[in-house]
Structures are given as structure tokens and as C-alpha cells.
Amino acid sequence: MSQPKSKFISYLTQSVAGNSRKSYLVSGGDDEVQESASKFFDVSQQPNLMPGERVIGEVDRVLKYAPYSAGKQGWSGVLCITNYKLGFLTADRSSYEMTGKRNRNKILGDDDIPLTCIDSIYHVASNGKRKKLTLGSRTSAKTETLEVHCKDFRIHKFGFKFTPKDENKRFVNMLVHHAFTTKDTLLFAYEYGRNNLLSGRQMMLECPQFDCILDWEEELRRCHADKTWRVTDYFVVPSALMNTDLQKAAPHFKDRRIPVWCYTHINRNSLVRMSAMDISSDQTKFQQRMLDAVKVASNQRNSPKVVVIEEECPSCQEVQESFTRLRKMCMSDTIEEFVDQDASWLTSLESSRWLLLVARCLKAAKDICEHVISGKRTVVIQGCDMSCLVSSLAQVLLDPHYRTMTGLQGLVEKEWVRAGHPFQKYLALVTPTESSLEQTPVFLLFLDCIWQLMQQFPTSFEFTETLLTTMWDSALIGIFDTFLFNNDHQRVSFSKNDNKNIRQFKLPSAWKWDFQFSSEDLSFFKNPLYLITHDEELRTSINDLRLLSRPGRVCQNSRNNSLRMVQENNVMGAGSAEMDPVRRDVLVPEESPQVLQLWRQCYLRWQSPAQILSGGTPTEYLQQCVMVEEIAQLQHKVKQLELTSNSDVKFRSKNNLIFGSQTNKSNLSELLNSTVLTSSFPFSPGPASKDQQYTFTPISAYIRHSTLDYDRD
Template identity: 45%
Template sequence: MAKRFMSYLNNYEVEMKEKGKATFKSYISDIIGDEEEERNEEDSESAEPSPSSVAPESEEVEKSASAFFENLMHPSLLPGEQVICQAENTLRFAPYSDRKQGISGNLFVTNFKVTFVTADKSSYAYKETKQRQRNKLIEDNDIPLTCIDTIYQVLSGGKKRALAYGQTVSSTSKYLEIHCKDFRIHVFGFKFVAKDQNKRATNSIVHHSCPTRDDLLFAYEFGLNGKFKENSQRNQFYEQQGWAKELKRLNGEGRWRVADVNLKYHLSTSLPEYFVVPMQLTNADLQKAAGQYIEKHLPTWCYTYKNGASLVRMSQLLPESDFKACEEKMLSAIKQSSGGTVDVEVMDLTQLCPSLMEIRASGQRLMSLCMTDSTKEFYSFDSSWLSRLDSTQWLQHVATCLKVAANATDIILNKTQSVALKEETGYDLSCVISCLVQILLDPEYRTQKGFASLVQREWVVMGHPFQRRSRLVQGADSEQCPLFLMFLDCVWQLLQQFPSRLAMTETYLTSLWDTQQLGVTDTFLFDSAWHRQRFFREGGKLPEVSLPSAWDWHLQFSEEDILLFNNPLYSLFNSYDLENVIASAKGSLKRAGKSASTISYARSLTEFHGDCEGRKDLFKRPNSDVLLPVSTTAARLQLWSQCYLRWCVPAQILGGGRPAGYLQQCLLVEEVICLDHKLKILQEQKKQRERGRDQFPRPQSGLVFSLEAQSQLNSCHLTSSFPFPAEVTAQTQHKLISGPLSLYLHDSLVEYEFANSED
């Protein structure tokens, strides 16, 4: 089979030596050629014009066409973004095409991304379908430099080698494979690229994908030129008031206090300027004890449950410290702040949880399993998928973290005993476990706003080294570790086990992981609060530099895309008393409505209510706000396929998978809203106080099927990775098309409501 590549840059044909021919077609030459052909036909019917009268028009057409396509071939740039180099006539291979299909264009390297631009509009046809989360900061063919994990150079002899960051490449590349942290593979061919551009592009990607200093990251230029203003998403825990507000919400005042002993980071650079400690400890006590702990990471407060038991985190004591005296004093103060009746339970996470080295190795094995670029390789893995997945140990590590968190939750809840999480540094696994414990205990942290606040407090402010763990700058490979991804996976597992108890969806969690890889937000760029301050005031040198928050979703997504972050089951179970709604609706709509669709749904609802009368607890809310018990064995956990397999075309389920269930849940919520709305109207009519529809506005769900979101339903298509379809291009789109989302509304009560909304 011939390899086919369409070129919109040059007017020539090239024969490829491998297995056939590739035809390169130029739109520019076509436009000019057609114009000249038409002009020649007209000239043949009239007197022969002078050369001077034809040449200027021909030149004008050529200039116009060239200018038009030059605009198409230029990448869109963010504030502060600059083009470093480009490679013309680059081939971008379609995934799972065995490098036999693709598109020709220009490859650009900027100080923010690697981007591929082509004048072939058909390759961007899927833009109009809105079939995925459309990020405003990056195009579909863009690769943020901070998202690059490994770069492989394939030489003319077929030899493949990984390129080290900072390495100078002297040989030309036949292919360049870019493996990304979001589990995506991009393959570019340089067969028709000039040698100097070939080397320059390769070296630019290698050099700029992992700079030597953080002030060389694009984030600085973005913050300086973007002119971002402070907003409500700003991290409140950099200030004393943020901690005081949270302490008050949890009734910890009088037993715990906000310490300011670390002002200007004189005590520790791994801790924030403000943190919470037991009331009994003075600043002098803290200064004396800090030197006994690794990186001076003192025991700090995380959370207090309503029974008075608290959660604390700390680093290990230094080997030469007075272990007994120091530890006893700290634990005694924590005990007194927690009621003073039960000793503090110390959980050593270095013994209970996998090490950073084990998690890093497990993450690498998971990426190797999920990142395939050929159908043959995919099916060779598929035949032994479960055993290969088990050998990665990823789900085992996730299960271990859930188990430790569940045990800590049980101790706080049932034993009324405070828990101290101890690890070597105090800012890695303690972030994972402390957040999971608080999510299990407190429904506030299961809301999107509360979850964001929790991550900002326990991860960002308390000093998790995002820059080192994500390897945004050059450093020891041993420091890289996908801890935040493991935490998000743990939360995703809780979402599967308690589908109506968390306000966010898996799309929210996946988008949060993608946001970390962008490298342009204030949230995930630094190693600590001290590091952040140094970047803005010393590294950046200009106080005007400011960056947006990761939680400012409107910077990345449209309002319609953000709707996909909302969990319909959470909305349903927290906004409606379903038991009373269904009981009140029994037979009501069948008597009142004349629509066949309405009668059908009312009859089904009435029959369903009759079948469920023997199960009174079906729609009852749980007695406890705590999420227990938690399944903590790897065999009971699932693979987060939306995050790990969304770019894997052969793994997609057309029209099915978890997104199909999600959309049905969205439809269910809309129907409950419609039903509740109709019941209220009927109740008012019964009281003989009829009012117009405008006086009974239909409540909005904030979900994909809400009235405001109808514009996208006829153009969206469903795969199991929705709203992140596997690489949809002109070459692969036909393999992934399923019915539009509007089909979900067919013959539903919601469709009837939409049809009558203008009456």
C-alpha cells in the first residue's frame, strides 16, 4: 500500500523509496494554475494582450495566494511566546497507521510548545465537531514542552535511541518520537526536511523541553506578558486569614493556633510562612524543635474531625536528634489539643506505603503498557493485558494508599484518636494520605470548590515539590515521581465506589492532570511557597509577574466544556429528596399530560415506584457523611481508562464505555428536574393560582443536556474516552464516528420539554 502525504507548501512530486509513492499536492499551485488557465481561455478568444498587461495580475494573484497560506501556516502564539525554529515539509504520522498515513506541514518549536501546522483544513475538520475538551491555550497538534517525557530519535538505519535533556544532536533524524506525560505519542518524519532544519528542530526540542533553571521556563514570559490579575481562585493559604478561616470552620479555635514563626522563611524553606500547630507550643518551642526534623518540617495540623480527633503530618527526626524528648513533647501537645484522653497514633508512611522509587518504576511500566503506536503492538499486549497490568504494580500501589487512608479514617472516626502521618520529608506521601483521609471524612472536600482548596492547602502550600517531581527543569531522575497522578487515581477509585458522593467527574480529574503538565499556572509550578516567592521576586526580578491559577477553568475551557466537570448523580442526590419526588409523582403526569411521550414516562415511573415499594432505602441518603468502607484490594480496583487510554484508538468503545453511563445519568437528572417542575405547576393549578411559564422558570442542572448547552449536541460524538477522543484526524475520524449526543434525548421527557419551551 502506498504511503500518502498531502503537502500544501510546495509544487512537486517525490517518490518515497519505502513501499510505494507519496504524492505531494500544493493548494497554492492549484489556485494559481486555475486562475491562469481561465485567463488563457479568455485570452484565446480576444486579441493577444501585451505581456505587461498580464504579468502584474498574475503576480498579484500569486502574492495574494502566498500571503493567504503563509497566515495558515503560522502557529497561534500566547502572550510572551516566541518561535525558536521551524522545520518545513515535516510529516506528521497518524497514530496506528504504521507510518503509512499522515499529513505534511511545518513543525515549529517555540519557548512554550512544539506545534505542527498544516494548511490542510480537512485535518482540522474535527474542530467543528467539538468532540473533545477544546483547550484555549493549546491546539490539538500542540505539545507543551513541560508535557514531554521522553524524546526518541530514529536514524536512517532504523536505530532508535532516547535523547537526554541538554544533549547536542549532530546526526539528522529520520523520525522523531515524542512520548508525553499525558500518555500520548507524537511521531514526525523528517525525510523531506532540509538537514540544517532537521538538526536545529531536534536540538531545540531536546534543549528547551527541560531547561536548566526555572526562570527559563515559559511561565515567566507568560506571566510577564499575560497581565493576569488576582482573582477569587487565588490560594488563600499563603495568608494567615486562610488558615484561620479553615480552623474556625472545623471548630479548632482554642486548641490550635496559626503560627507565624516562619515569617520570611527564617525557620524552614519547605514550610509556608503560616501553618497551624497545637496551642500549647510557643514560637520558641517550634524554633527549638525544628532543627530536630528533616528539612525542619515540624508536625503541622491538617484537619480536626467533629469528635475532636485530629490529623497531623510531619517529617522524620534526624538520626542525631534527641528522639525521645522531642517526639514526646510534640505528641503530647497534639494529644492535649485533641482532648487529652487518648495517645496519638503515629503512622509511619515509609513503612506502610510504597517508596518514591517503587512508584516511579510502576508509573514507567504503566506508561509502557498504555502507550502503543501500532496496531500490532497493541494486540500483542491485549492478549496478556491483565497479567501485564498486574506486573506494573500500579493498582497495587493505589490500593495500598487507599488502605492506609481508610485505616487512618477508621482510627479518627471510631477510636476518637488523633493520627500523625510521618514520612522522611513530610511533603510527598503525606500529601496523598492526608487528602484522602479528609475526603473520606468531610463532604466539603468532595465539592469542586472544597477539593481545590484541599489540594492548594495540603499539596501546594505545604510544599510538595511539583517542579522536581514533574521534572520541569533538569535534575536527578530519581526525583521524578507521578505522586499527584497516583493521588488523582485514588480519588477516581473513590468516585467509582461512591458515584453519588463526589461533585466532580473523571473529566474534571483528567483535566486537572493535564493542567499540571501545561506548566503555565501558579498552582503546579513550584516546589514550595518559598520557591514561589523567590521565582516572582528574585528569579523573575519583576514584581509585575503573575500567573493564573489552575482552578481558573475559563482560561482553558468554554462554558459548555466546564459543564462536563459536574457529576449528575451528586447533583441528584444532594438537590432532591428522590423518595418523596417519586412517591408524589405516582400517576400524576399520566392524568395531567396528553403527550404520548409524557404518558409513557409517567407510566414507567409509576410501575417502577410500585416495584420498589419493598425497597424503602433505595433512594434514601446515607446515614453518615463518611465514605466507609472502602474497597482496598487491587482486584477490586479498575484502570482509569479515560486518563491512560484516551489516545489509544484500538481501545475505544464506539458509543459505549463509562461516558455512555454518564450521559444517561445526565439525562436522568434532566428528567427529574422536568418532573419536579411539572409537579410544582400542578400544585399551583390545584390551588387555582395559575401562573405563566415565565413565573415558573425551569431550574437548570448545569449538565451537558441543560438548555444552554444544546448547540453542541448535534455535533458531538461518543467514544469510551469522551470527551477526549483518541486522535481524530482526517485519516482516523471515520473509525470513531458514533451517533450525535442528541440521540440520547430521543423520545425522552426532556425532549418534550425542549419542544414546548418556546410555547
């Protein structure tokens, strides 16, 4: 079970590191805040707008309160709403001029809230009465404080004390109207798609999107399954089945989801997904015909193992209810709330049952892998809502390809996007009725399961938890083709305008990460421990150094810089046996709820009292980056010394870590010196206080006493 949150408590009075608020950041009562900043602000300034984005309304003389400041500290400025986001512009010109300021995200400022990320809105009147504003509701009273609760667990509070009553009411009602979109055609993505013609180069990705037959055929070849399975209409079925067989059988399966191929292991056993038979249909012969074809494709004597996923995994209602409790325990905006939550933290965590749901999903995936490996049987996952989660997890356990960044992204495309996971519905991007406001974040549950695996197998994944958290954030931004639609039919309909296809009418993929982040920020996606264990040169150097540390060992330098042992024993040791290749790359996790942890970076990153200053897992990560970079630089210098002439000097290969020699030195210097390190790095700036002085550690401190040399490669 997870440990309680840190009880370190302080107020946040500084902006995100690297954003210059200067003298406009003030503390004290509301009157002092307004008087201090209003004379500097120019209300004619506009926020940075994306193609197709337009300002719908704005209100000035608004106070944005600093979290955990009890309304005593914050910034004065203009609050505006566009057809895409709720934005706040401070009295500091850098909030709308991108000079002297470093935003982590290129398309969203630190004070911008995408409308699709808003979960709930609360109106607080002057008498302190608090009311939740829902779809279709309007307020006639003046709003004293506006609370915006986001789907990423962040809370924003705005003070309207100095705004005129009519402007006040008009703006709040306008926000409620646009935040809860009733039709998918009213989403900003439609305006963005019409006004932003992306070039072919902007759409190119390293990972397959499985939106064409070639991607599926390549995946079949990678799994050595192209002899017995075939591609039809962008999904894969047994080669023995004709298209007419599929057409006859489809109506008898729920949502017409016939058995389709997901993955084939090296022992030729496969994973297959299908829905249950239609309740109104008693023609089980169609299901048996499908399963017989799967059996032939797997070249097995035994029939496939059918796993009814509803019996193994939580239902969507359980996920929704558990997530609601998890969100409640992880969101607070006052010290009093935080202290109350902290006092019963472990009890609340257990009551939420979130880790229990994670455990059930991990166990289901682990059992399926056991059938594939030990049972030597093809497994057919029967179900709908949770089948994408379990199938994806099983493939991550079975195949190291899906533990790479490209592999994981391709897996999401294959098992979630193309299989028709209803992202728009489950993420509540559209709220046609009040009853549909609650999220059912099956995708977040999947990311949490991957995070749990990363804690148990820290060297087996190419990416870090920062990538997983960013994937969740990207799903809530509302402009990416990857997470916007419920199925491919809706996706195709999006590209039509007045029944005319517009080829350029397409949204960017979430996997085009440089659309959102700089190369320096993207380096935080890379796991240095994975690099050590999977880079041949680094792994060889570390193994050789480990051997040299033992007494009685002698070595010689060879021309290719490898260390050659001149003792009798080899590196593997006498008599050592290779592991069974079928099991060698398979992960076998521990799924007991007692060993699982709360994903603190994702759920607690905005709770500044829970953060550890200059500590937490980010410090371990940065030290690992320094270690890998030092080894790579030393290895490169040894090679340079061995070369016969300076003309033979070669630059060492890129490792894409934050301290890599290939990074832009000016951008990197700005990032290293301006970013404050906390346990929520790189998402939250961490707590600070005007009245008390704390020691902050910029990440540049991690290279001050290292051997890293940025002046030469």
C-alpha cells in the same frame, strides 16, 4: 483485576471531531501525502501565541502521521517550536485561524504539545535505527522520523523525509535543547508571568488557596477546631505552643517540618502531619513536647497515635518504577505493538504493581480513619513524601466536603501546594541532570485513588473522572501556579525580578477552569448521580415517585408540589433508626487489589484500538444527564401548572449539566452534533477509517428520543 482492552482495531484518519481538515487529510505513501497538501500551505502563517510566547524555530514540509496508520496516513504542514510548545500547523487554514474549528482547550490546540509535557524524544534514521535523545545530546544524522512521547501517555510521530538535511538537524537539536529545561527560570511560565498582568477578577476563585491567614481560620471554624488550634505563618499548630517553642523545635525535625494540623473530625479527633526527627538529633524531648501539645489540643487522655507512613505506603522509588512499567504497557503507536501488549495485558498490569500501590495507599488511609472513628484517637502521620497523599485520602473518606469540586481543590491547596509537595521535581518539569528525567507521579497516584473511590461510591462525589483527568493534564501544562513549584519559598522567589517585588507578577491558578474551557466543556465535570442524591427537590421527587410505584399507595398534590402520603407508614418506615452521625458520612472502601480497576480514561484514552465506539462509561454518563434533566424539567412543568398566574412563573435552578436549559444553545448544538462518542470521550476523537465505514454516535443522539425541550424553560 481490570478486564483486557477491547480488540477492536481500526485506523485513525480523521481529525478531532469538530476540526475541519477537509481535503487536506490524505492517505497513501509519503510522496502522495506531500504532493496532495503542499500547494495549499502558506508557511508565513504563525501559530496562536500566548503573552510572552515567541517562535524559536520552524521547519516546513513535515508530515504528521495519524496514530496506528503505519506512516500511511496523516497531514502535511509546518512544525514549529516556541518557548512554550511544539506546534503543528496543517495545510488547512483552520489550524491557525480559529474559524470553523472547535478546540476543547482554549489555550492549546489539538496539535500543540507543551514542552513541559514532553517525556522523551526519539530520532529514527533512514536505516530504521532508533535513538533516544536525552538532555545535552545532539544528532548529526538526518532524522527520518521524529517520535515525541508525552507524559500524558500520548505519542506524536512526525516525518522529516522532505525537509532539507541542515534544517532537519538544526530543528531536532533545538527541540531537545528547549524540551529539557535545566533551570526553573528558563520555563515559559516566567516569560508568561512577566507579560501577562492578570486582573483581580481573573484571579478570583471559589475554593480557598490557603495563602492567607483568613482561609486557614475559616477552615478551622468549619471543622470546629478554632478553640484549641491557632494559625501561625500560614499553617496551624496547637494553641498551647508559642512561636518560640516552634522555633526551638523546628531544627530537630527533618526539613523543619514540625507537627501541623490537617483536619478535625466531628468527634474532635484530628489529623496531624509531621516529619521524622533529624537523624543527627537525639533530643526526642522536642518531639514529645510537640505531641503533648497535640494531645491537649485534641482534649484527650491518650497520646496521639503516631503512624509512620513509610511503613504503610510505597516509597518514591517504588512509585517511579511502577509508573515506568505502567507507561510502557499503555503506550503504543502501531497495531503490531498494540496486539502484542493486548496478548499479555493482564500479566503486564500485574507486573507493573500499580494497582498494588493504589491498594496500599487506600488501606493506609482506611486504617487512619479507623483510628479516628473507632479508636477515638488523634492520628499523627509521620513522614514526608507520601504523607500528603494519605492525609488527603483520609480526609476524603471522613468528610463529604472534600468530595465536592470546591472541597477537593481546596484540599489539594492545603495538603499539597502549601505543604510543599515538590511538583516541579516529581513531574520532571525541570531536568537539571539526566538521572532526574524519570517522573515520580505521587499526585497521579492520589488522583487514581480518588477514581477508585468514585467507582465504589458513584453517588458520593460531585465531580466526574473527567475532572480528575483534566487535573492531571493541567499539572503538565506548565503555566499554572498550582503545580509549577516545589514549595512556597520558590513561589515567592518567582514574583521577584532584580530583587524587586512585582505585585502583578503572578500565574493563574489551575482551578480557574474557564481560563481553559468553555461552559459546555465544564459541564462534563459534574456528576448527575450526585445531583440526584444531594439536590433536595430532585431527591424528594424521586423518593416520592418510588413510593407511588408501590401498590396500595395514594397521594395528594399540595400547593408546594410535594407529594403527601395519606397512609400510616412514613417514608422512613416504622421503627427505623438513624445511623450513628459519627459514621454516617464516612466512606469505607474495599482496598483489595482484586477489586481495583485500571483508570482507562486517563491511561488508555489515546489508544484508539482500545476504544469502544458509541459505548463505554461515557454512554452511561450521558444517559444519566438526560435522566436528571428530564426529571428537573417535568418537576418544573408541574410547578408551572400549579401556579395561579403566568406572572408567578419562575425559571428552574441551574444544574450545570450538559443538557441543562441554561446552556448556550448555539454552542451546545455545535458540541452535541460534532462530537463523536467513544469510551475515551471527551478526550479522544475515536478511531475511524477511510476504507471502512463505521457508525458514529454524536452526543446529540441522546436527546432525540427524550422529553427534553430546549425551546422553553
